[in-house]
Amino acid sequence: MGCTAKDVIAALRAGAAVVAEHRDELIQLDREIGDADHGENMERGFRAVVDKLDTSAPETPGAALKLAATVLISTVGGASGPLYGTALLRAASAAGDAEELDATAVAKLLRAGVDGVVARGKAELGDKTMIDALSPAADAAGSVAESEADGVKALAAGAEAAHEGARNTEPMVARKGRASYLGDRSAGHVDPGARSTALLLSAFAESARA
Numbered sequence: 001m002g003c004t005a006k007d008v009i010a011a012l013r014a015g016a017a018v019v020a021e022h023r024d025e026l027i028q029l030d031r032e033i034g035d036a037d038h039g040e041n042m043e044r045g046f047r048a049v050v051d052k053l054d055t056s057a058p059e060t061p062g063a064a065l066k067l068a069a070t071v072l073i074s075t076v077g078g079a080s081g082p083l084y085g086t087a088l089l090r091a092a093s094a095a096g097d098a099e100e101l102d103a104t105a106v107a108k109l110l111r112a113g114v115d116g117v118v119a120r121g122k123a124e125l126g127d128k129t130m131i132d133a134l135s136p137a138a139d140a141a142g143s144v145a146e147s148e149a150d151g152v153k154a155l156a157a158g159a160e161a162a163h164e165g166a167r168n169t170e171p172m173v174a175r176k177g178r179a180s181y182l183g184d185r186s187a188g189h190v191d192p193g194a195r196s197t198a199l200l201l202s203a204f205a206e207s208a209r210a
């Protein structure tokens with residue numbers, strides 16, 4: 001089974017719902033080590049994605065991902081907008097004009113997303129950023145894709161790894177982004193962007209499974 005444009009559109013809508021639902025939690029995480037706007041940034045960005053989807057009908061998974069990327073880049077002012085936008089833009093290029101994404105394609109998309117965020121933000125694993133959720137997600141999807149054709153299974157494994165990765169950011173000292181200004185005091189809190197990455201990936205996976 002693969003993910004079609006319709007599945008990707010539904011997944012983006014599910015992503016919008018989950019960030020709206022967790023808006024206050026993301027704000028609270030960002031209040032602890034940032035400027036308390038991550039929940040607001042994500043909600044605004046994904047609401048704009050849904051608005052755009054209401055008036056357009058992208059015909060391939062890649063086109064849907066590209067639409068989301070463009071909207072996030074133009075509506076989210078914070079660091080996370082361009083970073084998520086770049087991830088989605090790279091994922092869109094990796095999807096090309098395929099009609100349907102199997103496990104290998106999903107793994108490739110996630111890897112392209114990670115590479116895009118790294119190229120843009122220069123964070124490494126362990127810097128306490130969204131990379132600490134996204135990179136293990138790409139690894140997990142990649143290993144599932146070695147033995148499974150189902151894109152949804154690769155996505156689900158990625159989401160699970162992202163949650164673990166996000167939890168693992170708690171003891172880390174931030175070396176990138178606003179939280180790095182706090183130095184050692186950034187330890188003891190989950191990174192908001194890692195948390196939103198995990199939330200988004202599990203919303204995408206659940207939506208695709210439905």
Ligand code: ADP
Binds near residue numbers: 034035079081128
């Ligand atoms: P801002 O920090 O501009 O207020 P947000 O609060 O929306 O933006 O997003 C903060 C999140 O962005 C962080 O929790 C982190 O996960 C992510 N982030 C910040 N800088 C980088 C970077 N250089 N590379 C990867 N992710 C980053």
Ligand code: MG
Binds near residue numbers: 178
């Ligand atoms: Mg912030």
Ligand code: MG
Binds near residue numbers: 035037079
């Ligand atoms: Mg900000």
